[in-house]
Every structure is written in C-alpha cells, then in structure tokens.
Amino acid sequence: MESGAAEPTVSAVEVESAVNVGGNSSIIHGWFSELSPMWPGEAHSLKVEKILFQGKSKYQNLMVFESSTYGKVLVLDGVIQLTERDECAYQEMITHLPLCSISNPKKVLVIGGGDGGVLREIARYSSIEQIDICEIDEMVVDISKKFFPKISVGFEDPRVNLHIGDGVAFLKAVPIGTYDAVIVDSSDPIGPAQELFEKPFFESVAKALRPGGVVCTQAESIWLHMHIIEDIVTICRQIFKGSVNYAWTTVPTYPSGIIGFMLCSTEGPVVDFKQPVGFINESTSNSDRPLKFYNKEIHQASFCLPTFARRVIDRA
Amino acid sequence: MESGAAEPTVSAVEVESAVNVGGNSSIIHGWFSELSPMWPGEAHSLKVEKILFQGKSKYQNLMVFESSTYGKVLVLDGVIQLTERDECAYQEMITHLPLCSISNPKKVLVIGGGDGGVLREIARYSSIEQIDICEIDEMVVDISKKFFPKISVGFEDPRVNLHIGDGVAFLKAVPIGTYDAVIVDSSDPIGPAQELFEKPFFESVAKALRPGGVVCTQAESIWLHMHIIEDIVTICRQIFKGSVNYAWTTVPTYPSGIIGFMLCSTEGPVVDFKQPVGFINESTSNSDRPLKFYNKEIHQASFCLPTFARRVIDRA
Numbered sequence: 001m002e003s004g005a006a007e008p009t010v011s012a013v014e015v016e017s018a019v020n021v022g023g024n025s026s027i028i029h030g031w032f033s034e035l036s037p038m039w040p041g042e043a044h045s046l047k048v049e050k051i052l053f054q055g056k057s058k059y060q061n062l063m064v065f066e067s068s069t070y071g072k073v074l075v076l077d078g079v080i081q082l083t084e085r086d087e088c089a090y091q092e093m094i095t096h097l098p099l100c101s102i103s104n105p106k107k108v109l110v111i112g113g114g115d116g117g118v119l120r121e122i123a124r125y126s127s128i129e130q131i132d133i134c135e136i137d138e139m140v141v142d143i144s145k146k147f148f149p150k151i152s153v154g155f156e157d158p159r160v161n162l163h164i165g166d167g168v169a170f171l172k173a174v175p176i177g178t179y180d181a182v183i184v185d186s187s188d189p190i191g192p193a194q195e196l197f198e199k200p201f202f203e204s205v206a207k208a209l210r211p212g213g214v215v216c217t218q219a220e221s222i223w224l225h226m227h228i229i230e231d232i233v234t235i236c237r238q239i240f241k242g243s244v245n246y247a248w249t250t251v252p253t254y255p256s257g258i259i260g261f262m263l264c265s266t267e268g269p270v271v272d273f274k275q276p277v278g279f280i281n282e283s284t285s286n287s288d289r290p291l292k293f294y295n296k297e298i299h300q301a302s303f304c305l306p307t308f309a310r311r312v313i314d315r316a
Numbered sequence: 317m318e319s320g321a322a323e324p325t326v327s328a329v330e331v332e333s334a335v336n337v338g339g340n341s342s343i344i345h346g347w348f349s350e351l352s353p354m355w356p357g358e359a360h361s362l363k364v365e366k367i368l369f370q371g372k373s374k375y376q377n378l379m380v381f382e383s384s385t386y387g388k389v390l391v392l393d394g395v396i397q398l399t400e401r402d403e404c405a406y407q408e409m410i411t412h413l414p415l416c417s418i419s420n421p422k423k424v425l426v427i428g429g430g431d432g433g434v435l436r437e438i439a440r441y442s443s444i445e446q447i448d449i450c451e452i453d454e455m456v457v458d459i460s461k462k463f464f465p466k467i468s469v470g471f472e473d474p475r476v477n478l479h480i481g482d483g484v485a486f487l488k489a490v491p492i493g494t495y496d497a498v499i500v501d502s503s504d505p506i507g508p509a510q511e512l513f514e515k516p517f518f519e520s521v522a523k524a525l526r527p528g529g530v531v532c533t534q535a536e537s538i539w540l541h542m543h544i545i546e547d548i549v550t551i552c553r554q555i556f557k558g559s560v561n562y563a564w565t566t567v568p569t570y571p572s573g574i575i576g577f578m579l580c581s582t583e584g585p586v587v588d589f590k591q592p593v594g595f596i597n598e599s600t601s602n603s604d605r606p607l608k609f610y611n612k613e614i615h616q617a618s619f620c621l622p623t624f625a626r627r628v629i630d631r632a
Contacts, residue, residue, distance in 0.1 A: 292624045306614055
C-alpha cells in the first residue's frame with residue numbers, strides 16, 4: 001500500500017523573488033510567510049497582491065501589503081499585527097472585556113496600540129473623559145493613519161492624548177490611582193515589547209490603577225505559549241489582589257488561530273470579569289460602525305478554557 | 317518614509333523538490349503547505365521531518381508525515397485532517413457536544429471518522445451498547461491503524477461495528493428511529509464528502525434517529541464559510557423539528573484556526589444543547605486517557621457566537 005519515497009514533481013510555484021520583512025519571515029513568489037521562533041515548525045501564509053510600504057523605524061521593521069483575501073495587512077518584524085478582515089475580533093475583545101467589566105470608566109490608558117484600533121473601540125463609551133495612549137514607535141501611528149483609515153480613526157476622538165515614548169517609563173511617571181483601566185496592546189515578548197511581559201511592568205500598571213481598576217494585556221496562545229502564560233498568571237496573582245482571569249478569542253491570522261488576554265483588577269471594589277456590567281453606547285461617535293464581534297455572550301464564553309489550559313492556569 | 321518597491325534579497329530557502337499531495341497543496345523545500353479553493357489566498361504550512369506514507373485510494377490522495385512540532389499529520393486530498401498535537405479538540409468536541417446533550421445514549425452511528433478518534437471518545441460512555449461506523453475509504457482506517465495507534469485505538473472497543481461503504485446508502489437502509497445519536501465526521505464538501513452537506517442526507521439522518529435523538533456534523537468555519545453554514549442551518553431548520561444550534565471550537569491546524577459543528581435534534585423529548593445533561597465515565601475503558609479539551613464550561617461556551625456570525629445564523 002505504501003508508495004515509498006515521495007516522487008518530486010514539477011511545481012507550479014517558482015521562486016520569483018525573496019523579500020526579507022524582518023524576523024524570519026519573507027515574501028517568496030508572491031506569498032508572505034510568517035515564521036518565528038515563537039511558533040517553530042509552522043507558518044501562516046497570505047497571498048500578496050501588492051507591497052504598499054516597507055520601512056525600518058528605530059525599533060522594528062514595518063510592512064504593509066494588500067493581501068488577496070484579508071484586505072490590507074500590517075506586519076511588524078515579520079509578524080502579522082492586524083488584517084482588515086479579522087482585526088475586529090482582537091480590537092473589540094481586548095477593549096470591551098476590561099471596559100464592560102466595570103461601570104462608567106472615565107480614564108483609560110493604552111500601552112502600545114499605535115494602529116488606533118483600540119482607541120476606536122474605547123471611543124464607543126460615552127462615560128469616558130480621557131484616553132491616554134503611549135506608543136513607542138511613531139512610525140506605526142503614521143503608517144496606520146496612511147493605510148488603515150478605518151482603524152486609525154480612533155485617533156480622531158477629541159478625548160485621545162497621544163504620547164510617543166516608552167510605555168514602561170510613561171507608567172512610572174503616572175500618579176498613583178489615575179486610571180480606571182489600562183489596556184496593553186503589545187506585540188510578542190521578543191523585540192520592543194519584551195518588558196511588557198515582566199513583573200516590574202505589571203507592578204507599575206497596578207500602581208497606575210485606582211482601587212478596583214482593571215488591566216487587560218495581550219497574553220499569547222494557550223496552544224503555543226502555555227509556559228509564558230503560566231509565568232504571567234503567576235506574576236499577576238502576586239501583584240493584583242482583586243481578580244485574575246485568562247480569556248481567549250479566535251483571530252484567524254494570529255498563530256494557532258487564537259489570542260489570549262490576561263485580565264486583572266486591583267484591590268478595591270470587586271470586579272467579576274465573567275459577568276459584564278458595562279454598557280457600550282453604540283449611538284455615540286461610532287454609530288456608523290456597529291460592533292462586528294463582541295457581545296455579552298462571547299464575553300462570558302471567552303473565559304471558558306479547554307481542560308489542558310485550565311489545569312495549568314489553575315495551578316499557576 | 318516609504319522605501320518603494322521591495323528589494324529582492326537572497327533567500328535562505330531554496331526549492332529542493334516539490335511533492336504534489338492532492339488538491340493544490342504540495343511539499344516544497346521541506347514544508348507542507350495547505351492550499352485549497354475553499355480558503356483562497358492563505359495557506360497554513362507545517363515543517364515536514366519525514367513523509368511516512370503517500371498513496372491514492374479509490375476516493376482520494378492520502379499522506380502521513382511526521383511534522384517538526386505537531387506530531388504525525390494525516391492529509392487527505394491535500395487537506396490536514398488531524399495532527400497528534402491538536403486532534404483532541406476536534407474529536408472531543410464533535411463527540412461530547414452531542415452525547416453529553418442527551419441522557420444515557422445507547423446506540424450511536426458515526427459517518428466518516430475512519431481514523432477512529434471519534435470512536436475512542438464515544439467509548440468513554442458506559443451507557444453505550446452499540447457503535448456503528450460507516451467509512452467510505454478503507455485506506456483511511458488502515459493508515460490510521462498503522463500510523464496513529466492512539467487515535468485508531470477507538471476501533472478496539474468491542475461495541476464497534478465497522479462498515480466500509482457509502483454513508484448515504486448506509487443511512488437509507490437503517491430502520492427508522494434506530495439511533496440515539498449520529499456523528500458526521502466528514503471532510504470538506506469538495507470531494508467524497510460532498511453529499512454529506514446536502515438536504516437528502518440530512519433527511520436520512522433525521523429518519524435514522526429516535527424521537528429526541530441528536531446529530532452533530534462537521535460544519536466548517538464562520539470566518540471562511542458563512543455561506544455554506546447559512547445553507548446548512550436553513551436545511552436543518554426545515555428538517556429537524558427539535559433544536560438546531562451552531563457551535564465552534566479552536567483547532568489550530570484547521571483553516572482559520574476554528575471549526576464549527578451543526579447540532580440538531582428530532583421532534584420528541586426536548587434537547588437543550590446548551591445545557592449538557594450527559595455524563596462521561598472516565599473510569600471506564602479510557603481511564604488512562606483523561607479528557608484533554610472538553611469540559612462542561614467549554615461545551616456551553618462553544619454555542620456563543622461572534623456578532624457577525626450570530627446575525628447570519630439567526631436569520632437563516
């Protein structure tokens with residue numbers, strides 16, 4: 001039954017050119033392939049219609065391309081940050097999971113998030129008075145404004161104050177108890193975002209939050225990075241004396257097809273992340289952009305973990 | 317800021333050989349890439365350590381390879397059917413979603429599922445007396461027994477009766493009201509499984525079920541195949557006069573990283589799929605293989621849909 005060794009056949013695919021895009025990723029014969037030591041042995045590839053931008057900032061390689069079936073794509077150091085087709089899942093979940101877990105948030109800080117998508121989502125809350133954002137790489141903001149107007153629209157809200165700089169340093173200068181919520185929209189812990197996964201950073205976040213304030217950080221994939229998640233959970237249990245929970249959602253263009261979020265609250269009024277209390281006012285500035293992904297049921301469901309992940313997170 | 321056209325650089329990757337593996341997929345320079353008109357413009361790739369089997373049955377191309385990071389992989393017509401690393405999610409969910417939704421199932425039919433993984437999961441129920449399986453392609457069964465012993469172990473249960481043949485024809489010959497549950501573990505609706513997504517098939521399933529019996533079918537991805545799902549939901553609402561629900565779960569090596577399930581019940585005792593009533597006895601034959609993925613909370617969560625999918629499914 002076995003046919004033995006595979007016979008080489010003529011391939012329809014030929015190498016036309018190879019474009020390094022940072023990390024180990026490259027564009028070969030019209031396909032972008034996302035390779036990283038963070039997910040060895042696998043790659044997700046998107047067909048490229050046109051490269052719209054390639055550049056290098058002080059911090060990282062940046063690329064924007066028009067894909068065949070996922071709209072425009074933003075790539076940092078060879079890793080897909082967002083595509084127009086599925087960005088709704090990530091932006092809505094990382095924003096509304098924390099903000100719908102508290103009543104009437106007024107002051108919110110975003111660390112990272114230079115594309116503006118999280119700002120767009122925060123702007124849906126009429127209770128919010130002040131939205132600070134600290135993005136380390138100004139080129140990300142510029143690129144987003146140029147190529148992703150439906151995402152960078154978040155910067156247009158008059159409540160937004162953009163700070164270009166290091167999020168770690170920014171947080172240290174924040175007066176104690178300033179924010180109702182902090183959202184950490186970071187890239188992976190290899191590269192400029194590394195410190196955002198370490199204990200001193202979480203300690204600064206906790207200080208910047210009011211009692212019963214909440215933080216939501218991008219927290220990788222239970223299929224790929226259980227060891228990173230276990231470490232983050234352990235750190236957060238030490239620092240945050242309110243609630244500490246892990247949630248996840250589907251994002252097709254992220255490795256393994258999912259992304260997780262660490263949700264914590266400081267000591268003070270009790271926050272039950274699994275029972276949203278907040279209210280998104282869709283009749284404010286975003287009335288022409290209804291929610292595509294988030295709803296109360298998916299909020300609650302996102303905290304339900306497969307058994308293999310629950311075992312690790314519960315014991316962390 | 318823009319660097320203009322991308323400059324070709326020397327690639328570390330060279331085409332050593334190209335191996336056609338059916339569909340549009342191929343192995344090039346040691347990577348298997350899964351291409352299909354079912355998900356144009358994207359591909360998931362796995363690094364290949366060794367091709368263990370390549371062959372062609374009466375129905376399809378079959379391949380087994382050892383991957384670098386996902387264990388052994390089964391590929392039919394160029395599409396990944398399972399990997400040792402993430403098969404637990406699919407097999408456990410497609411089995412326990414229907415079987416935990418009813419009390420004390422006794423007779424179960426599997427259509428497809430020739431790898432044996434669903435049988436392995438069904439065998440956890442001590443109430444079950446008879447497990448019939450109808451797989452069209454005997455080579456799938458043989459290949460699974462040879463290369464995937466932890467999956468094909470399902471065939472060893474003495475309650476299992478294996479029928480090699482067409483599932484559509486098999487169902488037509490089943491006496492009315494025979495089964496408590498039917499599980500349709502099929503490949504995509506291009507190829508030998510096409511009929512399993514059509515109305516006459518669902519009508520046969522409904523006849524084969526007892527009143528208040530349940531069916532669970534593989535039902536594609538809400539990110540990629542909303543039009544197929546909409547059609548299936550419409551058909552199922554016409555045929556199944558009990559409950560009709562859609563659920564989904566994460567499977568990293570399936571396109572878009574998720575897979576859905578259509579769950580329906582026939583007229584009779586009411587089935588509320590969202591409130592599991594069943595009981596998996598882990599102390600029976602599978603005591604050495606605890607559940608890796610499924611639990612009651614993930615069962616309930618799997619029915620919560622993103623807003624964009626809920627809108628379509630609710631109106632179907």
